[in-house]
Amino acid sequence: MLILNEKDMRRSVTLSQVMDKVEDAYRIFASGAFYMPDRPSVMHEGNTLLYMPCFMESCFGTKFLTLFPGNPAKGLPYIDGLMLLNDAASGKTEAILDGSFLTALRTGAVGGVGMRCFTPLESSSVGVIGCGKQGFYQLLYACEARQIQNIYLYDAFPKDFESYIAALQRELGKNQPTIHVCDRVEDLLTASDIVVTTTTATSPVMPDDASLLRGKSFICIGSYKPEMRELPNAIWQLVDHVYTELPFAIEESGDLSQPLADGIITEARIRYIGDLLSEQQRPTPPSPGSTNYFKSVGMGLLDLNVAQLIYQAALQHGYGQNVNL
Ligand SMILES: NC(=O)c1ccc[n+]([C@@H]2O[C@H](COP(=O)([O-])OP(=O)(O)OC[C@H]3O[C@@H](n4cnc5c(N)ncnc54)[C@H](O)[C@@H]3O)[C@@H](O)[C@H]2O)c1
Incomplete structure (x- = not known):
């Protein structure tokens, strides 16, 4: 063995x-x-x-x-x-x-695949909300999936950003985007083409304001229980549908179950990435300026x-x- x-x-x-x-x-x-x-x-x-x-x-x-x-x-x-x-x-x-x-290696890759499929090719900046272990690997894969020039970091709690950034720089090797720490989540949203959420939050980690969310590609990783939530309802004004992994995600994640229970969306707006990838080798990336949403809960x-x-x-x-x- x-x-x-x-x-x-x-x-x-x-x-x-x-x-x-x-x-x-x-x-x-x-x-x-x-x-x-x-x-x-x-x-x-x-x-x-x-x-x-x-x-x-x-x-x-x-x-x-x-x-x-x-x-x-x-x-x-x-x-x-x-x-x-x-x-x-x-x-x-x-x-x-x-x-x-x-978990970190495959979840980072899940985010990376989400970026390959659901972010415009031209995306050059990525922001991570929740700078823990998953966030770290999401950033490494973001730099593989797209030509990232700027990374934005935000966390709701005090963090040793110096060592987080040093570890990122070591892993990124020659590929060195500029890394910025944001004091406010609004600043991260304004600056980032791709927004990754990797928190343990139980309520949305950004304001319920469509104007801040428009034109961004959201890769949401954190919520895996009905009481956990990362995205606010405003996202549903901007996207026709979300892609996720499996029907169980609807029960597991508050990002899906809560808007469904509140009547904000119907199940028809939830689609599966496997269906997309089995129809096409890889979908054509969305156009610049579009708003996109991929929600992962993971699976064995x-x-x-x-x-x-x-x-x-x-x-x-x-x-x-x-x-x-
Ligand atoms: N989708 C998947 O397949 C998958 C896989 C692994 C982990 N996860 C989930 O991802 C989440 C993060 O896991 P991790 O291992 O990185 O945990 P972690 O504790 O290392 O990192 C979480 C970070 O989020 C921050 N945070 C918490 N609430 C916040 C808020 N409201 N706003 C901003 N930052 C906030 C914390 O301070 C921390 O830095 C967990 O909920 C975990 O269950 C999902």
Whole structure:
């Protein structure tokens, strides 16, 4: 059995390969060639455990995540966990991967695929609202998906932006957009072509003002529970529909369930990215000045497809630790 830590996982694959694999997972979803029960989420004393099993023809696996809201204040990551990857024929566990890093790597790629599909080619600036772990990886993929020249950062809570920016600069290597910290979310909205939300918020993270949202492409990552919300209702004045991943997202995310319950939208305005990607290799990017909206809640199929890519690449390169239990 191979144990893959963050370093081995990161050096096994490129960001572009991970985005391709995420696109591939969306096509598998549309084809129906998988089995993935709605993920059970267990709450205890304010903390959440997520169990995300999924079966494909060639392998199956389970991602286990812990989400502890009190962790960031203690300097610990909000999300921790493991991914088990199993052989489809025998059930044998072939690999254990760092589930927290897998989450960030594949969720960043989900945002990157959202940017490939739903942001104008000309987009040259990206803003992240919620500068935690997911926000960091969203920015790396944004710089892969589009020619980003300016990055804008906003967080509602005090942050060590100096080390966040230094870490971003290290990862971005030669590709060095200018990075700005915004004191107000309104400033980030005005300056950014692409707006990514990666918060744990329970109420919209920007004003309910269509004039601030018009002409932006929103990639919304954070809300995965009915009581969590990132986008205000004004978005629905500007877009015909939102693209998301799976019907369960409508139940899971307050960004979708709340406007539905309030009668602001009907389900007809919710579409699925897998349908789009199975019809076309990749859709023509929207035109400059359009307003666009992609909402991700994540799903085990994404983790499984990306974990399989990483495992196969690590085997090829001889990375990871072989362990006999
Ligand atoms: N869509 C997916 O597949 C997917 C995958 C992983 C995580 N997530 C979700 O993404 C969110 C972020 O996860 P993370 O690991 O980056 O957490 P994190 O704690 O590392 O980062 C969250 C950041 O958001 C900031 N924040 C909270 N409320 C805010 C507000 N109202 N306005 C601005 N900033 C605010 C926090 O200060 C923090 O810096 C979580 O809700 C998580 O469940 C979604």
